[in-house]
Amino acid sequence: MEILLQQIINGLVQGSVYALVALGYTMVYGILGLINFAHGEVVMIGAMIAMTVLQALLTAALTPVLAVLLSLLAAMAVCMALGYSIERIAYRPLRNAPRLAPLITAIGVSIVLQNLAMMIWGREYHAFPLPFNSTSHQLGGAIVNDVQIAIVIIALLIMSTLMWLVHRTRMGRAMRAVSENPAAAALMGVDINRVISVTFMLGSALAAVAGFMVSANYGIVHYYMGFMLGLKAFTAAVLGGIGNLRGAMLGGVLLGLIESLGAGYIGDITGGFLGSNYQDVFAFFVLIAVLILRPSGLLGEKLAERA
Amino acid sequence: MRLHRSSSGRFAFAAVLLVLPFVIDALLGHGWVRIADFALLYIMLALGLNIVVGYAGLLDLGYIAFFAVGAYTYALLGSPQFGLHWPMWVVLPLGALIACGFGVLLGAPTLKLRGDYLAIVTLGFGEIIRIFLNNLNTPVNITNGPQGISAIDPLQIGSFSFGSSYEWLGFRVDDVHLHYYLFLAFTLLVIFVSRRLEDSRIGRAWVAIREDEVAASAMGINTRNIKLLAFAMGATFGGISGGLFAGFQGFVSPESFSLMESVMVLCMVVLGGMGNVGGVVLGGILLVVLPELFRNAAGPVQQALIGRVVLDPESLRMLMFGMALILVMLWRPAGLWPSTQRRREFAAEDSVLQQEQETVYDARK
Numbered sequence: 001m002e003i004l005l006q007q008i009i010n011g012l013v014q015g016s017v018y019a020l021v022a023l024g025y026t027m028v029y030g031i032l033g034l035i036n037f038a039h040g041e042v043v044m045i046g047a048m049i050a051m052t053v054l055q056a057l058l059t060a061a062l063t064p065v066l067a068v069l070l071s072l073l074a075a076m077a078v079c080m081a082l083g084y085s086i087e088r089i090a091y092r093p094l095r096n097a098p099r100l101a102p103l104i105t106a107i108g109v110s111i112v113l114q115n116l117a118m119m120i121w122g123r124e125y126h127a128f129p130l131p132f133n134s135t136s137h138q139l140g141g142a143i144v145n146d147v148q149i150a151i152v153i154i155a156l157l158i159m160s161t162l163m164w165l166v167h168r169t170r171m172g173r174a175m176r177a178v179s180e181n182p183a184a185a186a187l188m189g190v191d192i193n194r195v196i197s198v199t200f201m202l203g204s205a206l207a208a209v210a211g212f213m214v215s216a217n218y219g220i221v222h223y224y225m226g227f228m229l230g231l232k233a234f235t236a237a238v239l240g241g242i243g244n245l246r247g248a249m250l251g252g253v254l255l256g257l258i259e260s261l262g263a264g265y266i267g268d269i270t271g272g273f274l275g276s277n278y279q280d281v282f283a284f285f286v287l288i289a290v291l292i293l294r295p296s297g298l299l300g301e302k303l304a305e306r307a
Numbered sequence: 308m309r310l311h312r313s314s315s316g317r318f319a320f321a322a323v324l325l326v327l328p329f330v331i332d333a334l335l336g337h338g339w340v341r342i343a344d345f346a347l348l349y350i351m352l353a354l355g356l357n358i359v360v361g362y363a364g365l366l367d368l369g370y371i372a373f374f375a376v377g378a379y380t381y382a383l384l385g386s387p388q389f390g391l392h393w394p395m396w397v398v399l400p401l402g403a404l405i406a407c408g409f410g411v412l413l414g415a416p417t418l419k420l421r422g423d424y425l426a427i428v429t430l431g432f433g434e435i436i437r438i439f440l441n442n443l444n445t446p447v448n449i450t451n452g453p454q455g456i457s458a459i460d461p462l463q464i465g466s467f468s469f470g471s472s473y474e475w476l477g478f479r480v481d482d483v484h485l486h487y488y489l490f491l492a493f494t495l496l497v498i499f500v501s502r503r504l505e506d507s508r509i510g511r512a513w514v515a516i517r518e519d520e521v522a523a524s525a526m527g528i529n530t531r532n533i534k535l536l537a538f539a540m541g542a543t544f545g546g547i548s549g550g551l552f553a554g555f556q557g558f559v560s561p562e563s564f565s566l567m568e569s570v571m572v573l574c575m576v577v578l579g580g581m582g583n584v585g586g587v588v589l590g591g592i593l594l595v596v597l598p599e600l601f602r603n604a605a606g607p608v609q610q611a612l613i614g615r616v617v618l619d620p621e622s623l624r625m626l627m628f629g630m631a632l633i634l635v636m637l638w639r640p641a642g643l644w645p646s647t648q649r650r651r652e653f654a655a656e657d658s659v660l661q662q663e664q665e666t667v668y669d670a671r672k
Contacts, residue, residue: 115625
């Protein structure tokens with residue numbers, strides 16, 4: 001029972017992070033019909049920037065709260081600039097090219113960012129210098145610490161802000177219009193290029209926050225951390241129904257739960273044949289199962305069968 | 308390749324291919340003959356993927372899994388791991404057959420998916436295979452886990468082993484040269500099969516599906532079977548080259564079958580020119596040789612310019628590789644040497660172009 005509760009808590013925390021990253025994928029896909037393969041690397045860059053800035057501010061003897069806030073803002077700013085440039089350089093010129101072309105440039109961007117990070121920050125694991133002592137609390141036999149609680153609350157706050165932005169503001173309406181029908185939106189006076197840029201910047205800002213959260217939770221930053229995280233977040237987006245914001249959030253949390261429960265119990269289910277080292281496999285099995293059984297995802301609309 | 312249509316041209320080209328390893332050996336040294344061997348292996352892989360991506364238009368991001376299946380089949384049946392030493396004649400076709408089975412296994416449930424989704428599912432499949440290879444050492448040790456399998460038997464025909472050196476008429480022929488000829492033979496076979504397939508009824512069916520699946524099925528093509536055939540055929544080629552790889556290296560580990568390798572092979576196909584055998588061969592050669600050149604040059608050049616090695620040559624190489632991908636796609640989205648049909652598509656009149664472009668926006672209709 002304690003194990004079950006513990007795994008559910010871990011799953012919720014991890015799922016909140018997945019949800020934030022998945023939102024970035026789903027927004028871009030909703031508007032451009034493009035898988036932004038480089039999104040995972042944006043998360044990684046966000047974590048790296050946050051780590052570096054935080055380290056510098058703490059050495060400059062700033063108060064911990066201020067240092068954390070400033071480093072988070074710095075990471076968001078850098079990631080927004082990065083997201084904007086990625087779209088301008090690698091996707092916009094290819095908007096009318098065949099589908100494979102932007103996918104290849106996305107892979108190219110991903111490789112460039114990863115190796116750039118390796119050159120700047122090196123191959124080693126860095127400790128994330130969180131200036132708080134994260135106290136642990138007992139909760140019905142399971143343990144949850146302050147960082148984990150903060151992650152879930154902040155993720156909820158950010159997601160509700162995003163929903164408000166998309167459903168209640170002028171820019172949000174423009175985004176929905178473009179995702180519905182770009183040509184008609186353009187005729188109605190929506191500046192499509194601006195909407196797309198804003199979408200990329202929003203997604204990247206969320207990625208930066210997610211990067212901060214993952215590294216604060218695990219206490220470790222590494223140049224390769226974005227790849228798996230990105231893949232799983234994409235799976236979460238597909239699970240919820242890609243292009244659908246609520247779907248991305250639901251998919252993220254669900255995937256986090258499936259993964260942690262799966263990893264916690266796979267040993268018992270298979271009689272010890274498979275262990276928790278197969279954790280990463282779950283995401284992919286879920287992905288394949290969803291795509292075969294319900295390709296439009298849990299909350300997605302039915303897609304037309306077109307090649 | 309249509310370049311060498313005249314028979315004298317063919318002979319000259321064949322002669323060049325035959326003496327190439329010795330020329331490379333004399334000019335650049337042994338290491339580069341080995342690189343030429345790898346280039347041939349990758350060309351085979353890329354040609355296999357070209358059937359799936361180039362002809363049938365199905366984006367496969369987990370192609371390296373079939374390579375892995377072929378390689379591990381060879382490794383398990385021809386190494387001290389289980390004490391089995393089956394001959395190459397049995398193991399290579401068996402590896403190809405198993406890879407083909409995996410291709411059908413992956414293809415059957417996923418082929419009705421749209422392009423990007425298929426890409427992600429195949430990517431997931433590739434990762435699943437790698438994770439299993441990595442972890443199948445407990446509780447029963449099958450793959451030896453991350454350590455991989457070593458001391459694999461060399462490729463061997465009868466008592467003639469490609470893994471040793473021979474002396475003929477005072478002329479020394481090493482294992483890298485022998486493998487070159489073996490791989491060359493296989494590559495030429497794969498090129499021949501690809502070319503014949505391209506002009507066959509099946510090949511035209513693949514292209515029809517790539518261009519417009521609905522129209523193709525209206526013309527009486529059984530799209531599901533034909534797509535499955537593409538998957539199976541591509542996987543078979545992958546399995547054969549995997550077996551050759553295992554015999555050549557003498558060692559396999561899950562590390563050789565990461566997603567990066569799948570991406571690498573896909574890039575050969577796309578950069579060279581999808582659907583064009585010559586382009587794919589060009590892509591394979593470029594993507595094996597250029598990074599090697601770069602690896603050797605990056606250190607000394609920095610040494611000469613700045614006086615010390617500031618940037619790690621390995622990551623600099625990958626950085627350049629990523630940038631090259633982006634730049635080539637921006638300037639030549641059809642690849643360096645596209646097939647005539649593709650080229651025509653890219654220079655099509657506005658109405659046709661419009662139709663092609665709609666795919667970008669039709670995702671939600």
